[in-house]
Amino acid sequence: MDDLITDFTAECREMLEALGGEIVAWEVRPDDRARLDSIFRFVHTVKGNCGFFDFPRLEALSHAAEDALADVRAGHRAPDGALVSAVLAIIDRIGDMITIIEAGEALPPGEDRALIAALAPGATAPAVPLTGDIKTSIAPRTIRLSVELLDRVMSGVSDMVLARNELARRLRESSGDVTVDGAFERLSGIIAEMREAITRTRMQRVENLFVALPRMVRDLSAELGKQVLIDISGGDVELDREMIEMIRDPLTHIIRNAVDHGIELPAQRLKDGKREIGLLSVSARQSGNQILIDIVDDGRGIDCARLVAKAIGDGALTKTDADAMSPRDQLALIFEAGLSTATEVTSISGRGVGMDVVRSNIERIGGTVELDSTLGQGTRMTLRVPLTLTIIPALTVSIGAQHFAIPRSAIEEIVRANGSSVTLDRLGEAGVATIRGRRVPEIALAEVLGLTSNVPDEQRTLVVIRPAGGDVYALAVDHIHDHEELVVKPAAPAVMATGLYAGTTLADDGSPILLIDPAGLAEQGGIRLEAQDRATRVAESAPQAEVRELPVLLFRALDGSRRALGLGLVDRIEDVPADAIRFAAGQLRVQLGEHILPLAGVPSGTKLEGNIRVLRLNDGQNEVGYAVAEVIDLTGLVVDIIPAATPGAVSGVALIGGEPAELLDAHWLFTHHVPASRPTAPAVCRLAADDPWIQNFLRPIVEAAGYTVVDEKADVVADLTISFEGRAAATDTSRTIWLRSELEAAEPTDSIYRYDREGLMRALKTAGAGRVK
8 A cells, every 4th residue: 555655746746846846927818728628637537546656635735726617617707817716725734745745644633625625616716825744855766767767777786897807807817906896895895886876776576466366266266156255475686677577467367266266166176175265375585685475275186196097098199108107297287389178169268278378478587486386275376577687697508719608597407428327328319317316308408509519529528407397407518617697688589589599698708698598499309398208207217215415516715625505505706806805793794795704714814806706595584605616516415425524614525527526514614604683572680870980880790691781760661670789670671681890709699790791691581591581
């Protein structure tokens, strides 16, 4: 509702500013019909919106002005100076009220009878000021801009980011100049702020996507004779406006399917021991740089056996293939084109067109569709989509001198073609890669694109890609470079028409990089993702114990040791100058743009010079930097891990690429480098205000421990009181810490010597942990 009111006030303010000249011109020429129509449209719009927002006083004013102007437009009344003055007075009053609403204040009490009466023929318009304090200083001002202008600004900022990256590369290659480096850091920070601000202008609340769902569910329920309650949450999550429009149709189809296929009729639900009212839950949440939209129903679930039988009956699946399918593969049949289990075709469903289109549309914008269902209990469908279409995390690869980018969301793992767990075979003209017992189709990027490669097949790197639900393939490339956040723009129409690319971007040196469309590349390479032969699909060669598989980033630490870290923790890799790393507030910290992060990975006594490569680690809430000498490879860890003898930064050691590598303990890193978060409502400690020692010596320690300090007269409930023995104890606290001035107590007591810092800190920690939150 707050957003709607903001839009209402912004529209009114915009119309008021535009009407400024119109009203004055109408006063000079009251018979000017065009200007009369403009003023009439304004009061009519205000009247209609006020009825929705429940502003009766504002509605009465606009309604009265509308009636008077309607009489003039109909020819029942001649405009004169008195009427113009009366309308001007009402519009001024409306402007004052809009200002109060903008400030978030309630309209002051009062009435506007005098202003309304002045609209009558022969009356005069009195100057009646609006009572109340109009706090214009706190009202946010808004303007309306065209989407095309925002896109142009965003494109310009994106070009600035690319230019900054190229300048950074050139500065790294040249001899360092402290003054130039400092100016560049300031420029880099400003560009980062601009990009973030412009990106925010493209964001809209997901609430705009959800607002039509309750009405749609209600109408569908009535048409199908069902009772469905929809629960919506997470509407305040923000998403790129273009992304919202592209999700709208897939989400609508999923909701219609849930009501039609998922939720049972009331009689059937009662028979199954359920409430007769079905529950449909739609929620949104942010996870890193993705938005997750969950659609959950408590209906009948998906009958996999029925899906398989229907696929066999339609000829999309053989009985032999069906017997070899896992439950996950059976469930994925719902995304097969043309497959429907509906017994009849209706206006809602039954044509076998929908879920395959939903998945392809979501994957076209770099998202994924996850499905989980339990027969008789319900279905959960999760849409994972990126926050924005303009900046995409991607892996850069190359064939010869030509560079390409692959969306990181489509990459499952990266392996060496000559690795001991990888074998390459040819089945006729098709390539097949067997990776740790899994057989996947294999294509070479150079062959698909017709490029010349001087790298032998066995020395290439395989990127295992999952572009669509469950179907994967291996893409052979010459070299792997780095993970980057790329600013993606649409490529030329002729390039996009090939179906191989999803856009284009520029490297740091200004050379173009094409962003590969994983699904389009697979199709061009002869891999049928929708009806892929089950014999070459990802399948286990034989039933075996589950193999622990961990994608890791292999790097060389500053002390020269080979180490590895789970790839899911690495948000990005950045190069920073050595002077951006300083010891502050008790630990080593690194400045990355406008953020200061705790830094790990720097052995004591290490002298840092030049540029340092830093892994930016993220646990979803906090960030930690980890300094490394170089990044070696992206690989998968599948062998047993030998645990470390003692807890620490290294959790164990394992063989990676035939050589031992230490595995970092991410939990230990964040435990020791990220300060523990404090309660949102800090504990309150009562201290004597008239004791200089308490105020000068004790109070800083208490506040540093996370307490809010108040004096004895403060009218609040305190969690703790600290006082010297002999003083009266407070009666409103759950605990009191007594202090004494002597080192040794004269008799056994629970008091603490006032300079026993360790004892004080233990008592403060115990009191804070035991308070009632």
